[in-house]
Amino acid sequence: MQRLGLISLFSLLVGCQSDQLGPRPRAPHVAAAAASDEGPPSEYPFGGDTYRYSGAFAGTPAPPLMCQPGTTSGATYDGFLVAEVDNTSLDARLQIPGGTGPFPLVALIHGYAGSKTSSGDIASQLLAEGYAVLRYSTRGFGESWGQVNLADVNLEIADLRSMIGHVMDDANCNLDPAKVAVTGASYGGGHSWLALLQPTFETPSHTIVHIVAVAPIAPWTDLFYSLLPNGRTNASIDGFGGLKLSFVNGLYASGIRDDAARPYPNYPDYFAAWHAWINVTEPNASDPLWLQIRDGIAGYRSIYWQQEFWNNAVHNRIPIFQVQGFTDDLFPLPEAKRMLLALNQVEPGYPITSYFGDIGHPRARNKPAEVDYVLSLIKPWLAAYLKGGTPPAPKIYLALTRPSSEGFVRSNVLVLDDWNQFSTSTASKTWEDEPRPLVNPITFAQSGITWDPLVMEGSEELKPYVENPPPSALVSTSYASYKVKAKQLSGGGDLTIAGQPTVTLDGFVTGHRVQLNVRLIEEAAGVEYLITRGTYTIDAGVGVEIGQRRIVIPTYGNYWRVPESHKIRLEISNVDSPYLTPSREPSTTIISRVRLDVPIR
Structure with a gap:
């Protein structure tokens, strides 16, 4: 795709809503944030839809x-x-x-x-x-x-x-x-x-x-949370998160059509411009172009x-x-x-x-x-x-996930009536180490790695994925790790993770926007397995320092068993690239009193 200049992009995007070539639909009124982790959204006034008639x-x-x-x-x-x-x-x-x-x-x-x-x-x-x-x-x-x-x-x-x-x-x-x-x-x-x-x-x-x-x-x-997760599962529009760089660009590339019988771009102008904009600018809830993207993706393409x-x-x-x-x-x-x-x-x-x-x-x-x-x-x-x-009768089926070398076993599928039955207790570990600084590398050269379009197309049809995902970049000035043995968390014996672990920490942030990423990794004998990951973004607004916060970072979750002799490594960083685009805004975060809470059964 030809890279558009920011000025021309601004002009193009401003015109996208007013040139829908069709009637402007009534804007839905939905939630700024859910009242709880379990409820639907309350009302929020999204702007009009952006789309193109043919x-x-x-x-x-x-x-x-x-x-x-x-x-x-x-x-x-x-x-x-x-x-x-x-x-x-x-x-x-x-x-x-x-x-x-x-x-x-x-x-x-x-x-x-x-x-x-x-x-x-x-x-x-x-x-x-x-x-x-x-x-x-x-x-x-x-x-x-x-x-x-x-x-x-x-x-x-x-x-x-x-x-x-x-x-x-x-x-x-x-x-x-x-x-x-x-x-x-x-x-x-x-x-x-x-x-x-x-x-x-x-x-x-x-x-x-x-x-x-x-x-x-x-x-x-x-879809807005899926592509730009901010760590607030039911409030994706409350502070925009970082872009899933490798996925978004891999999908975009896979969808470009080259067909002599259809000699025109199969992506409309606004869609190509959206893609360019999210790749070259920092997510910004004050930017009218980002607001248009939010309204279009959350307001008119997401059931939630x-x-x-x-x-x-x-x-x-x-x-x-x-x-x-x-x-x-x-x-x-x-x-x-x-x-x-x-x-x-x-x-x-x-x-x-x-x-x-x-x-x-x-x-x-x-x-x-x-x-x-x-x-x-x-x-x-x-x-x-x-x-x-x-x-x-409605049921919840939960299959224990295992490494690619192990086959699927039906007896490893848990069948429940209610989500709250999944985990039976919570195991916790707190590290009272010396405070550690995470300096966001705003000059970090973002990796150009994207998912192979053939891999993406195969996953869309549930074809087997047998390769290894691209590893996350490690930046020494923005990296902290903590380890604990599985048997210490379980109280003895194997540890079965059942749900979404969370990472809670004290953070003093110098800067107005920060993206904190976590990864939970099983350390086996010469082998490592990514159990789950998560991300959390705080944006106080330009010119406003974030300062001292108690920060809770949720992970996506898993159903995964760690043998008692293996270790779990928690990684915290401003960078999880090429998966997520690192923030372009400067920040330094001093983290301390890090606690890992793991739902188990």
């Missing part, structure tokens, strides 16, 4: 997707369907199982940079279960026309309803409008969550469609911040089966936990089943046996809502 890039629906009379059973139909919102032609595939209909329908949405041919193995399994399967390339990807708007509620999520509506209105497809489910991994998982905003809708021919179940796999629920969902749609109690990775450093455990807890606070006993394991984006391994196990759980759950029968 205009000259809408294409033509040639050939159209049409089911043929008398040949539906076992058929596959390919062609284009038109998105009603702006007449963009999207490339689609509808597969019909054998037998007689009407057939329940599963809309299977691909991952980022994927297409209608993605996740063919999952589509085959769904067909074998008797479901019709609709896959389509979302706008700007595959051979679909239009441009990528990153799962925007006013475009891509409206497209989802359009695609379902078109095949429902084709009587020759023989589909059941009362039995529809939506699923997908990563980008498709984000779509799946956002489908809950309007689970019942009318097609162009006035058929009423009911989405009766969704299964988001390795998705985001707050949708007040319409919490006020109305949540009471539909549409069943959910969510899958999230303990070891997924892009969309980690908090993305699922926040929704699990908030849903049950608003609607006690909400029918949500959750699976947490070694699944998703790197460093998740996606071991084939574990992926198969997860699918074996989803299949009977899905059948209960699409075929009829007694719905299974």
Whole structure:
């Protein structure tokens, strides 16, 4: 991507909202911060959405997707369907199982940079279960026309309803409008969550469609927190965190399309400009361009911040089966936990089943046996809502994560009724060492390492990841480490971590903005394993010194067993690159009284 100058970027971004080429939607009012760790957000006045109608890039629906009379059973139909919102032609595939209909329908949405041919193995399994399967390339990807708007509620999520509506209105497809489910991994998982905003809708021919179940796999629920974590899980917009540098740039590169038949940029101008801006400037809640990015990503692309969902749609109690990775450093455990807890606070006993394991984006391994196990759980759950029968009781499945050299073992999966049953106690260790300085290296040469686009695309389809993630840079002037034996934390015997360890410290910060990162590492015989990591950002505003603080840094969490003879190393630094962009603001933090709290069972 051509690097834009900051002045031209400012001009371009300022014009993005006012040039939406469509009606300006009413801004949602949602939360500045959740009232507790377990609740939904309260109201916050986001600005307007930023998106692009396709205009000259809408294409033509040639050939159209049409089911043929008398040949539906076992058929596959390919062609284009038109998105009603702006007449963009999207490339689609509808597969019909054998037998007689009407057939329940599963809309299977691909991952980022994927297409209608993605996740063919999952589509085959769904067909074998008797479901019709609709896959389509979302706008700007595959051979679909239009441009990528990153799962925007006013475009891509409206497209989802359009695609379902078109095949429902084709009587020759023989589909059941009362039995529809939506699923997908990563980008498709984000779509799946956002489908809950309007689970019942009318097609162009006035058929009423009911989405009766969704299964988001390795998705985001707050995309702003996922990409710019600040350590406040339910308050991502309260002080912007550091950018997930390697992931964001790897995904961006994987999504750039080079297609002579589509001779235009598949990223709209504002999206390319957003990407440039977050790479060259410090996150800043006073910058109008950063506020536009926040509003667009949190306010219109994240289910957690949708007040319409919490006020109305949540009471539909549409069943959910969510899958999230303990070891997924892009969309980690908090993305699922926040929704699990908030849903049950608003609607006690909400029918949500959750699976947490070694699944998703790197460093998740996606071991084939574990992926198969997860699918074996989803299949009977899905059948209960699409075929009829007694719905299974909501459960929480938690799989012990193990090194890549060890296979997945079903007996290592814990099955609970409530999240609070996960850990049974907390083990703590306090280090009363001499205070240590962390000097943020503002001249640190950020690594150019990004995730290989092929690795990213594979993770979007839950393919095995067998390589090693890039190591974190160690900067001696911004590094402190502390060690403890597992048996000291456990009181004797192996230590089983069950949840999200936290690091609490006294910090005296000279500077107005600081990013503190922690990593928890198991030291084995000649081998090290990253158990979990976390980050926390404090921004007092330009010209305001942070000063003395008691700082609590949460980690993403894991379910991990450390043998009693092994050590745990806690690392604290201003730098966790190339994973996170280090802060460009100067700061010095004197840390002392460091305490590690580990939930265990």
